[in-house]
Amino acid sequence: MTNRIEPKSSTKWNKIIYWIATIWLSLGMLSTGIVQLIKMDEEVIKMKQVGYPVYFLTILAVWKILGVVAILIPKFPLVKEWAYAGFFFAMSGAIFSHLACGSSIIELFGPTLLLVLTIVSWYFRPADRNDFSYQ
Template structure:
């Protein structure tokens, strides 16, 4: 793997981890702003705790060495949560400000996943 790709991977992965960890903690402690946003989007507030826990566990899965299958699931979970956030904000007519975070995280998810080193990828059995 070229050095440039490693640098791209680690920059994207660190920013992704920081973004997911910080939003996961905010959701887990259910700050008032987050609770209000979930209500506005039409979701129950208990979902914040569930999403927060899974984001934090996903960060651990992406950062620890080995376990490539677990990493694939973490990336998939991140993608589902962030694409769901984008679609939810779109559905209620939110402005660009509300889209920025989830779209940025989607970009980081893709970059981190695409540039991940071989030892962090699933090896095909065919």
Template sequence: MTKRNKIIYWVATLWLALGMTATSIVQLLQSKDETDRMSHLGYPIYLLTLLGIWKLLGVTAVLIPKFPLLKEWAYAGFFFAMSGAIVSHFAANDSAKDFFGPALLLILTIISWYFRPIERKPVTI
């Protein structure tokens, strides 16, 4: 892995971890803004707790060494959660500003996944 790719990986991964951790904390605290947003999108409030816990577990999986298959699942979970958020905002006819956070986290997920070091990839047969 080149030095350039390592830098891209770690910058994207750390920003992804920061973004996912920050949003998970907001979801776990269930602030009024967050519960209003979930209601607006048509989702039950208890989903905030599930998303918050899953995001923290996903961040842990992506950052810790080893466990490459677990990392794949974490990246997949981030991809599904963020693409689902984008589709949900689209379906609710939300403004462009509502797409920014999920779109940025989706892009960071893809970049981090693509540039991950070989030892963080599952073994293929």
């Protein structure tokens, strides 16, 4: 692959898009992680509706919170890639689980939004946060 030089305004907009998506993604993952960690009644009900054991909430919560930390701290680009992959798998799995058990369409909104934010944040991440950048 060749190194392409982007205009400054394009790079600036990419950083703005990255940080907006990343902040919203982090807030979404952190808030759902906390709600799952404390096992709020609504989350327990949702977990049972999609057919997963309640202890799965704790596993998801811990990985979401650690994933947010990984994405926000500087350096460790490989760990960031793993966090993005984990978010992608968790949210796509949530979407398919809701579809498979016949959940209402509104139940798809949260995981779909977080999936889109994951993709946008990953795509627009700066070179210093990208394991595959050419330096």
